Amino acid sequence: MSKEEENEQVKVALVSCGSEFAGVQSELDSAAEQVNAKLVYPEMDISSLDTIEMEFGLQVASADLKLMMARAKAVVEGTANVDGVFVTSCFRCAEAAIVRNEVRRYIHKNSDIPVISYSFTERTTAATLLTRMEALTTIARRKHLLAREVQTGLTAGLDSGSTTTKAAIMRDNELIGEGWVPTINVIESARKAYDIALEQAGVKEEDIQAIGTTGYGRFLLGKHFKAQLVQEEITVNSKGAVYLANQQKGPATVIDIGGMDNKAISVEDGIPGMFTMGGICAGASGRFLDMTAKRLGVEITELGKLAVKGMQDKVEMNSYCIVFGIQSLVNSLAQGSTAQNVAAAACHSVVEQIFEQQLQEIEVKEPLILVGGSSLIEGVPKALGDLLKIDVIVPPHSQLIGAVGAALLASGYAEE
Amino acid sequence: MTKVFIYPTNSLILSDLIERFGHTPLAMMGQVHEKITTIGIDSPPLNITPEDPKHGLKYAAVEVPAGVRGRMALVGPLIDEAEAAIIVDDAAISFGCMGCARTNELTKFLARDKGIPVLELTYPYSDAEGKEFVYKIGEFLKSLTKEELS
Numbered sequence: 065m066s067k068e069e070e071n072e073q074v075k076v077a078l079v080s081c082g083s084e085f086a087g088v089q090s091e092l093d094s095a096a097e098q099v100n101a102k103l104v105y106p107e108m109d110i111s112s113l114d115t116i117e118m119e120f121g122l123q124v125a126s127a128d129l130k131l132m133m134a135r136a137k138a139v140v141e142g143t144a145n146v147d148g149v150f151v152t153s154c155f156r157c158a159e160a161a162i163v164r165n166e167v168r169r170y171i172h173k174n175s176d177i178p179v180i181s182y183s184f185t186e187r188t189t190a191a192t193l194l195t196r197m198e199a200l201t202t203i204a205r206r207k208h209l210l211a212r213e214v215q216t217g218l219t220a221g222l223d224s225g226s227t228t229t230k231a232a233i234m235r236d237n238e239l240i241g242e243g244w245v246p247t248i249n250v251i252e253s254a255r256k257a258y259d260i261a262l263e264q265a266g267v268k269e270e271d272i273q274a275i276g277t278t279g280y281g282r283f284l285l286g287k288h289f290k291a292q293l294v295q296e297e298i299t300v301n302s303k304g305a306v307y308l309a310n311q312q313k314g315p316a317t318v319i320d321i322g323g324m325d326n327k328a329i330s331v332e333d334g335i336p337g338m339f340t341m342g343g344i345c346a347g348a349s350g351r352f353l354d355m356t357a358k359r360l361g362v363e364i365t366e367l368g369k370l371a372v373k374g375m376q377d378k379v380e381m382n383s384y385c386i387v388f389g390i391q392s393l394v395n396s397l398a399q400g401s402t403a404q405n406v407a408a409a410a411c412h413s414v415v416e417q418i419f420e421q422q423l424q425e426i427e428v429k430e431p432l433i434l435v436g437g438s439s440l441i442e443g444v445p446k447a448l449g450d451l452l453k454i455d456v457i458v459p460p461h462s463q464l465i466g467a468v469g470a471a472l473l474a475s476g477y478a479e480e
Numbered sequence: 481m482t483k484v485f486i487y488p489t490n491s492l493i494l495s496d497l498i499e500r501f502g503h504t505p506l507a508m509m510g511q512v513h514e515k516i517t518t519i520g521i522d523s524p525p526l527n528i529t530p531e532d533p534k535h536g537l538k539y540a541a542v543e544v545p546a547g548v549r550g551r552m553a554l555v556g557p558l559i560d561e562a563e564a565a566i567i568v569d570d571a572a573i574s575f576g577c578m579g580c581a582r583t584n585e586l587t588k589f590l591a592r593d594k595g596i597p598v599l600e601l602t603y604p605y606s607d608a609e610g611k612e613f614v615y616k617i618g619e620f621l622k623s624l625t626k627e628e629l630s
Contacts, residue, residue, distance in 0.1 A: 081547065081579065081580065082547045082550075082551070082579050082580060083547070084525055084526050084528060085526065085528055085532075085547050085550040085551045085554075085579075085580075086528070086533055086545075086546035086547040086549075086550045087523070087528050087529045087530035087531065087532050087533050087546065087550055088530070088546070089523065089524070089525065089526075089528070090522070090523040090524070090529075093524075110573070110574070113573055114573075124581075125581030125584075126579060126580050126581040126582070127573055127577045127578075127579050127580075127581075128579035128580055131579070153547075154545030154546055154547040154548070155545060155546070156543060156544070156545045157545040157547070157548075157582065159581065159582075160545075184546065185546050186530040186532075186533035186534065186546040186549075186550070187530065
């Protein structure tokens with residue numbers, strides 16, 4: 065694919081039950097525009113609304129949900145010529161949630177067009193949607209880039225996360241330097257992590273052939289370090305995960321528990337298919353574990369060791385909220401619970417939320433690869449494995465997943 | 481002349497019938513026209529902004545989805561203004577459609593609950609039913625005129 069083709073506008077089908085009535089349409093359009101995509105309404109025959117319920121097999125009361133199914137059919141049958149699909153409906157509408165999930169599955173099963181789904185409120189902003197939209201258009205636009213399985217040359221990856229900033233230096237398919245520092249100032253923290261990685265690798269910055277940036281601060285870092293690749297973390301992390309876990313062929317599921325949000329990504333041959341991104345409540349994130357560790361008076365690195373020795377069901381946790389959840393843990397400690405049991409309950413709570421809120425939206429296919437800083441807390445992969453009854457793989461350097469993924473993908477530019 | 485609310489709220493046929501009998505139809509088309517011709521708002525296609533679902537809180541609680549409240553921000557004021565209503569149940573989509581079943585339920589409830597004259601009919605699917613349908617609507621609209629005269 066040429067650079068011109070790569071820069072071509074991507075057509076994304078909007079399959080929604082009336083986002084234009086919820087006051088979010090301009091935000092959806094704005095998010096698409098920022099990644100050079102255009103939302104289009106798939107054209108279909110109006111008469112198909114009379115028959116779509118029986119064809120699809122789902123009877124619904126709302127006409128706009130019939131419209132969603134008919135538009136999904138137009139996408140699958142190719143009458144609507146689109147590169148990606150954005151399926152969306154109102155948050156808190158049970159009927160729409162059923163249709164949204166089934167439409168997403170239907171498109172995924174019957175076509176190879178990338179699809180994402182999202183439930184909106186009137187407070188949904190373009191910024192919230194940007195990462196998702198960017199991932200969708202990347203999958204549609206840059207499949208050749210995502211097909212890369214081997215890192216070549218000397219490249220660097222910088223991952224500016226909400227809690228920590230990571231750097232990786234790679235040479236000829238080997239990780240030779242790494243840096244991991246808390247995120248304070250986006251550029252300064254990246255500079256620090258990058259310097260640590262360069263020193264460990266024993267190479268000079270000017271010798272680096274290509275840089276890739278990812279994470280929340282990717283745009284700022286991309287500009288500052290003149291990166292060849294600036295890419296959202298869904299694409300980069302899934303690439304990094306299957307690369308580090310050596311699972312580049314066939315299906316895999318990647319779960320990334322970040323400091324602020326979580327991603328669950330269904331991957332096929334290293335290319336993300338369906339994915340979900342949580343980010344409404346910090347109670348399901350690494351931040352909750354961080355706060356638990358502080359409350360228990362242990363380092364975050366010690367929390368996992370405590371958790372594997374504990375029993376989560378000995379602690380009553382009746383809230384997923386980061387504030388009330390911590391309160392439950394404090395109450396348990398006051399009632400004589402051990403630190404081990406509390407640590408186990410915290411890990412179980414995070415994993416349970418991911419299971420309930422995110423894994424319901426993607427197809428979990430083995431191997432299950434757990435990445436991100438939280439994967440190093442031993443209690444987390446154990447809790448996830450116990451809950452899903454499957455083996456969970458935590459690849460080496462799993463906390464560096466974004467940085468390694470960025471260095472790997474950036475090597476495509478080093479070759480150029 | 482009576483202000484008559486219609487359901488489905490965007491039915492051109494109902495709107496036209498009401499006008500023919502000398503009354504004022506209260507329909508979605510008027511609301512959308514007002515929205516899209518409001519100067520200074522740029523939120524296509526309907527110019528509904530995040531403020532509209534908040535206005536919809538007058539008719540539905542915050543736990544009701546934003547799409548329902550956004551629609552109610554348009555429909556609710558019409559019901560507030562209505563002096564009579566015609567509700568057609570189980571209509572074909574081409575006759576008029578609100579799109580969202582939850583909004584439909586709330587809209588019909590508010591119209592019935594207002595204590596105004598309401599004619600409730602089932603959508604006709606044969607010629608005979610169609611004639612009966614138009615006749616009933618005509619009689620209802622004439623009765624509104626008589627009420628006004630008396």
